[in-house]
Every structure is written in C-alpha cells, then in structure tokens.
Amino acid sequence: MQAVRLYTGDDGESHFEDIDLKFEPDRQMESAALGAAKSVNVRRVPPGVLLEWHPAPRRQYLFTLSGAWDIECGGGEVRRFQAGDIMLADDLTGRGHQSRVIGDEPHVFAVVPLAD
Numbered sequence: 001m002q003a004v005r006l007y008t009g010d011d012g013e014s015h016f017e018d019i020d021l022k023f024e025p026d027r028q029m030e031s032a033a034l035g036a037a038k039s040v041n042v043r044r045v046p047p048g049v050l051l052e053w054h055p056a057p058r059r060q061y062l063f064t065l066s067g068a069w070d071i072e073c074g075g076g077e078v079r080r081f082q083a084g085d086i087m088l089a090d091d092l093t094g095r096g097h098q099s100r101v102i103g104d105e106p107h108v109f110a111v112v113p114l115a116d
Contacts, residue, residue, distance in 0.1 A: 001032070003086035004079060006056070006071065012094040013074025014055075019088070034061060036115035045069070045099075045107045055096035056089035060113040067107035070100045081109075 005017040023030035042065070045051075068082040074095050080102065081087060091097060101107045 003061075003088060004081075005088040006073070006091045006097060008055070008091045008094045011074075014091040014094065014097045015073055015075065016077060016079055021086075034112075037061075038113045038115050041111045043109055043111055045101050047101050047104050047106060049101045051099040053095050053098050055091050055093055058113050059092070059116065060089050060111055062087045062089060063110040063112070065108045065110060067105045068102045069107045070102055072098050072100075 001021045001023070002018050003021055005019050006014055007017060009015045021032040021034075023032045045067075047067075062081075064081045064083055064085045064087075066083050068080055070078050070080050071087070072078045074097070
C-alpha cells in the first residue's frame, strides 16, 4: 500500500512523492507505524471550495474518508485524493499547494498531526 508525501523541494515548490507503507506482523494482522500523533481531528469541506496556495501548517497525515479533492503542487502537477487515500503533508515552507473539493459532496478527512 502506498501513501503520498507532499514536500517542499530545493526549488521552494511543493512536490509529490509516493511512499510505500511498511507493514510488520502484529498478532493476527499487520501494522504500518506512521509515527507518534498529537491529536486526531475530522474535517469537512463543502463542494466547490478552493483553498488557495498555502504550505502545510505542520507535519500531518490526512486520511480521506469520503468525497474527493485535488491537490495541486507548484509545478502544476495535480493529484486526486479519494476515500482510502493517505497523504503526508510535509511542505512546511515555500508557496505550498492548493486544494479544491471535486464533485457535489463534501470532502471529509481525518487530520493526524505528528508529534515530532
């Protein structure tokens, strides 16, 4: 399984990087440790909302629960995140990225800030 890391490159722009989640045996299941968390919040963004260019406020995972949104990086690359997708927002400096809710339903996602 993969997640997507959104990070700031040497050029000051945000970029995407695919990362493989490393699952380890854990009793009768497998677990992928993503890091220590500070809190968990669930957010809902109405259809059609565009969040203009902004860097991530802190290192945090975003887990899309329902709906969809497109994230655009500084170089123009756009990726769509839908239910089941995981993103590590790690573009803390530079221009950042912009986010647009796609479709006619809200984008609902869990935000898990990392403790580091």
